[in-house]
Every structure is written in C-alpha cells, then in structure tokens.
Amino acid sequence: MIFFSITLLTPDFIQAAASRAGFDACGVAALDELPEDLLRRFCEWLQHGYHAGMRYMERHLQKRADPRLLLKSGARTAVVTLFSYKPQRPQPPHLPQVSCYAYGRDYHGVIKQKLWGLLAALQAEHPALRGRAFVDTAPLQERYLAVKAGLGWVGKNGMLISKELGSYTFVGTLLLSDAVGSDAQEQKSRCGACTRCLSACPTGAIRDNGVVNSQLCLSYATIEKYANPLQGEDAGAAGRAGMAKDEKTAAAGYIFGCDICQDACPWNKKAKVAAHSEMQLLPQLLTLTADDWLEMSDDDFEKIFEQSPIRRATLQGMKENVRAIQQPNSK
Ligand code: SF4
Ligand code: SF4
Incomplete structure (x- = not known):
C-alpha cells in the first residue's frame, strides 16, 4: 500500500513558506466583502478629491468592495506579507533627499517576484491552488487586509504600523483560491494620544x-x-x-x-532593520x-x-x- 503525505494549507505552513521566500512577516485573512464603513470612508476620500490626480483609484470600485472578485475562480484567502525597508544608514542630510523606500531597487518587481516564489512553494504541495500577487497595483485595500491578518494597525498618518517592523515596510498580497482557517487577531491602534x-x-x-x-x-x-x-x-x-x-x-x-511623518513616528525608532540587499542605498x-x-x-x-x-x-x-x-x- 502506498501512503501519500499531504501538507495541509494552514496559516503556519504559509507563514513558514513566506519566511523562506524572504518576507519579514506574514499573516493570513479570510476574504469577504469590505466592511461598509470602510468603503464609505474610501468613497468620501475620493469625493473630497484627496486622491489628487490618481484617477485610477476611482476605477473598479466593485472589485475594491469585494476583493474575492480579483481572482477569476473567486479568491477566498488573502496572504499578506511585509518586507522591511528601514535603512541601515540614511542619506547625508545636506543632499537632496529621496524617500528611503527608493534607496534601492524598485519594490514592485522585488516583492512581486517573492510573492510568485511563495505561490510556487504553496503550489508544490497543492497543485490545484490558484493565486494572484498584488503590490500597490490593484483596487485592493491592502492595509485593511494587513490589519485583518493581524500584522498591525493603520496609524494616524495612514501607514500600516507593525509593532516589530514599524511602518517602513512594503505590503504585498497574495490572493488564494482556497480557504485557509485563519484565526488571526486584529490589533487595536497603538497610536494613543500621539500626534x-x-x-x-x-x-x-x-x-x-x-x-x-x-x-x-x-x-x-x-x-x-x-x-x-x-x-x-x-x-x-x-x-x-x-x-x-x-x-x-x-x-x-x-x-x-x-x-x-514616518521619521516622526516613535514606532519606527524601535523598529528592527532587516537590511535586505535589494533595498541597500544606491x-x-x-x-x-x-x-x-x-x-x-x-x-x-x-x-x-x-x-x-x-x-x-x-x-x-x-x-x-x-x-x-x-x-x-x-x-
Ligand atoms: S509628512 Fe510628507 S509623506 Fe507624510 S503626509 Fe506630510 S507630506 Fe505626505
Ligand atoms: S507618529 Fe504617533 S500618531 Fe502618528 S502614526 Fe506614529 S504613533 Fe501614530
């Protein structure tokens, strides 16, 4: 008799694979429609014109309201990853300044590649699994999903803040076709009275x-x-x-x-430096x-x-x- 060993698609299994793919943190959340109040606040933000010239933010509202639609076969799980770019050393202050997310290579390509690597690792054990990777480029409320996946909270400056990594992180998301029993706990804001x-x-x-x-x-x-x-x-x-x-x-x-606004945040002072080679200062x-x-x-x-x-x-x-x-x- 031949026995096959099957690795269950669990949050632990996914998080271990994400760590091997090079991410600093990973959380898993079940997908659902966006909460009504969040969608309302997003629409108000658009109505105020706070998206400035970024007209693409106005498009695909239906998909933004229901991220399950972003996968043809229907997405059921969001795997949210964080990748730190907190610099080891800053630019000399007398020079024209560049935001430290742009010190190294373009993060879109770097993170997408890692997400595809993660998907391939999951598919090696679960060949029928379907997935799609997103980095800043889709009608997806990534910070909301990161909070839902237990990775942190949204600070008063609008950035996702992780207790360990601060806010100098790229958020990358993998939407999966299969359900994964996630028990992630949402974190409450730790901004307190800070302004x-x-x-x-x-x-x-x-x-x-x-x-x-x-x-x-x-x-x-x-x-x-x-x-x-x-x-x-x-x-x-x-x-x-x-x-x-x-x-x-x-x-x-x-x-x-x-x-x-990120430099001013006390959570970034405590955050660890991951020193990824892709993010090293040019x-x-x-x-x-x-x-x-x-x-x-x-x-x-x-x-x-x-x-x-x-x-x-x-x-x-x-x-x-x-x-x-x-x-x-x-x-
Ligand atoms: S501090 Fe800079 S990045 Fe932050 S909100 Fe103000 S202008 Fe924008
Ligand atoms: S500076 Fe203070 S209020 Fe702003 S995001 Fe950080 S902790 Fe929150």
Missing part, C-alpha cells in the same frame, strides 16, 4: 486620523505629477511647483517622496548634490536609476523638484 506625525507634516496633508490629502502630500507631488502627467494636470493645485512657494516645504529637502545617493542633479544627462539618469523607482518621476521631474527646494519663494 507627532500630524505636527511634523510640513504641508498639513494629514487631515484627520488616517486620512491623507494627496493633493498636499509631497509623496504625491514629487512623483505622481511626473509619472502620470495628464493626471497631474487634472490635479489642480497639486504638484511640487505649486508647493515650492512654501519655505517650510522646500526646507524639508525632498526631491522624491517624503519620510517626514552609492550615488550618498554623493549627488543639487548641482549634480541639475547637470545630469539622460544617459546617466538611465544608467544610475535603471532598476530604481526614481525613474518614475523622470529626469525632468527630478530637476524640477531640485529647483523647487532651491528656490522656495519662486515657482
């Missing part, structure tokens, strides 16, 4: 607990305007040039993204001055930032951002 991120934000972009107005956020203004030029035009007042008049904003020194970011940026050729930009998310902002956009921090009183 450090709200006070630290130079543009007043954090409107309310967890509600960020992208029209005022440097992360939006320094990147999306250039990555999606037509949407940027639609965004009205949004855009780095419009903000350049504000000395406080210019003094922040950011030319790609912004880490100010050596050029240790030396590039404002003048170097302004004199950079297209060829050099392509060469240096070939694998970097900074490419999204285009060289022209980066130069505009550099001028904005140099001339706070003029457009």
